[in-house]
Amino acid sequence: MPSSASIDRIVLVPDSSQVTNTLFIEDYKLISFFGRANYNLNDRYLAAVTLRRDGSSRFGPDNAWATFPSVALAWRLSDESFLSGNRSWLSDLKLRYSWAKTGNQAFGNYLWSSTYTFSTETACPQFGSRFVCTIRPSAVDRNIKWETTRSNNLGLDFGLWNQRLTGSFDYYVKNTDDLIFDVPVCGACNLSNHVTTNIGSMKNNGVELGLNYRVAEGPHRGLGWNVSFNVSHNTNELTRINPYADTLTPTRIPTGGISGGVGNTVQIFEPGAPVNSFFLCRQAYDNAGKPIENTYYTLKQNAAGDSTTTGCSTDRDARAFHDPMPKWILGFSNYMTYGGWDLSFTLRAHLGNYVYNNVASNQGTYQAITANASPRNMHRSVLKTGFTQENVLSDYYVEDASFLRLDNITLGFNTQLGGEAFRFFATGQNLLTITGYSGVDPTAGINGIDNNIYPRARTFVTGVTLQVR
């Protein structure tokens, strides 16, 4: 350090006494032109057409603008003469179809334009007797453009027995192109090892069914009971990766950063596999079914069966398997009244969703107590694995996080007190979760990576509501 130091900052930077780097102003602009036309013939034939043109500052001048049309058609069959004879039981029947192209720009700002970030006065190298603060060019994809989704939806709304049972059924196919993700890029590809860019296309298709049934109509002070149920099934697949050039297409793109990782990522974009599929090595087990530390089955089997390798090289030994998205989502709600009492509860289930237990992989090692100046807490998974070191690229840590959860129950009692309305109620939230997942919460992971979240609280509330005039 020079004895008399001075600081050099370029004049574009305001004086540090006025501006610190914690003040970080970002702007963006979204300009939309929107038009809609509705057509309604006797509530029997319905049509809606929209057209919008959006310009976003987040994409370069050549890619800022995009046009997003949509068409929706509906036909109320139950009003047609050939069905009107069934009014005794068929109260409503509507067939729907829609097609839409939508755009997504909900990502970071200045995605396309290389900007220069100033350093604080604590990151300035010494030049002679001065310290020179720096400017850093950002890593950008100058050709980044809108992420667009083309969706087709075919639906049926129905009501039976004077709307005592109502429901809807939908089948959809959504094709998303130019998916935008922040992904690792090759070392010599840009001005950092990560860039936000359009990576490829994916397809979602699925069905949704929703039913609502009034079990008991609840005449005055009698039993009233309303039940609703919904179920949906979705299939996701990355269909292609955008090519770098005409001749060169990466076969897959890593994603899903973790804590304490030897490798930085545990997930992958790979055509044919769901988005964010886990990408890990196959853990080898001994005859007692205990995982063998740092030992994995190779992808290619030899004649004798699985062969093993020491250490996990993801490029060689890992494969895409399982993903965080639930394959089935089920919901079940009840609302009952009897006399002054009311009771409601909601059950929710996710099936086929997987979570990478980063808490276990990061801290479930014996070296947590030996390798540092002061011992750290271990995760209890070490009792099963016996791992000395971290084996974060093992698929051992990918768990089925399917669950059934009692989201809430509310019990209430309504009466009169001194001629005024009086209500007493008790509510419990997050009361019960049935799951095979070993972590704190099967819904903890962001994109399927569970890394030390603050646990979801179980809440009990009771109260009274009274009116005083």
Place this chain on the structure above:
Amino acid sequence: MTPTTRRGAIMNLRTCKTLAAGVAALLFMAAAGCTDTAVEPKSTVSDANIFSDPSSYTAFIAKLYAGLAVTGQVGPNGNTDIQTPDEGFNQYMRVLWYSQEVPTDEAVLAWGDPGVPDLNRWNWGPSNYFIQTFYYRVYYQVQLANEFLRQTTDAKLAERGHTDASLVSMVHQYRAEARFLRALSYWHGIDAYGDIPLVTDAQPLSATPPAQNTRQGVYDFIVSELTDIIAGTDLPAPGPATYGRTNKWAAEMVLANVYLNAEVYTGTPHYDLALTAAENVINSGAYTLDTVVTFTVATPNPPVDPTNATHVDTVHTLRVFLADNDQSKEMIFPVTSDGKHTQTWGGTTFLIHAACGGNWMDTRVYGTNGCWWGLRIKPQTYNRYTAGDMRASAWIAEQWNDSQSVNVNSVGDWYSGKAAPKFYNRRADGTPGSNPTHPDTDYPMFRLTEAYLIYAEATARGAAGGNTGTALNYVNAIRTRAGLGTWAAAPLDSVFAERSRELRWEGKRRTDLIRFGVFTGGSYVWDWKGNTQAGTSTDAHYNLYPIPSNELIANPNMRQNTGY
């Protein structure tokens, strides 16, 4: 259909037509370009106008040096250049140091952080955190340099009206510095990874992954670049005014290193050229050996003394390892560090803190505020020092080292292996640096004794132009300063050993061991080589680090090094 219904339909259709006309009008407005989506950034500056201020050229070249010294735009951490799980671990000198020292006979690092045990125990693979991070740091430097060169061509300067002669010559100087820094990182790249891509400022910044070049191809580029800037006049002159920046002699030092290892890199030895480059540095007259400095540090209530009497440490060392080493006469190229202005968790912050540990070592002696319980040396290096060697006595003589075993029985146990601190956050007069957390001590990337040792080694290897008498004088100068007796001859093995004694923990060891053919194989083993306590033979493929897994996935052109 009743007549009423029909009339309703006609009305609706008319409405629809009106709406459609409205939509068309709006779309026409958009198409006519009466809107502008451009948003001028406020906290950053776009590349379109950053260089309207000519001082941006200085700030940008400073970023290239900062790429070696710190991890991002906020020191010591907070806005990282490259994305890794822990910013403090991704500093250039730190990952370079780990790759060059931790697997060797000079160092052992206790921590269990991911990737550290694998380097200690020779278990590393393509997903190793430090191997990945070092690769990305190398290419980050390369790409910064390329971008600097693309932004500062004469044509670009003219375009911006920057035609003032002094400004143009300043930018020319910066351009030579950028080419030096690019060559330096490419040298680190081929040394660690072998065949790597070669990207230059001739190519535009592109998302298309480059082809994999050969070690020879990148070697040729490094040699031609360094030769060119050394022959030119653009590089800054050495001296206090340009301290922290490169100069002709720093470029000669890189060239000397590249030639010294040419046989490893290309199969063709060039010890004569290495000798010439080192000789140029020595004969430049720009550098002389520092003299030994002695200062005392008085620490009240030291942990080592049960009577709690104030302990006085007498430190004999060289200014080049101290907080004011910008005044060292033998520093050729530093990576600067400063407690107030150049803060990082890598570099000397790591080296000084990590070399301190245990219940009896006193962090205050080193001018710092905490021990990280990490770095010790292995018995093979400990035993290489002899009694009276100033370079070892400072730590061997310390009482607290009695509690450290010579052998490294356990990688993770601090007390296993002797402590051997080398760098201090104290100035030559004994006063502490400006900040006990982030030392002022610059990292000596190249210093004069290395030029001496390159000359001596090349001579011992029979390089043309080498004078054995001169070589012996250089080695004896180093030994005399260390308080040792002189030699009558300087054969190759002796020079190799002296090199380790002198340059221990300065980030050169792995390269040296490979050049001498003993990094892998069984002819020389050290504690934990091959993952056994006593050391064992290792496979030759470990002479190269693997291409990182993520790089293989992101760049389909790349193929993995043999054996991984």
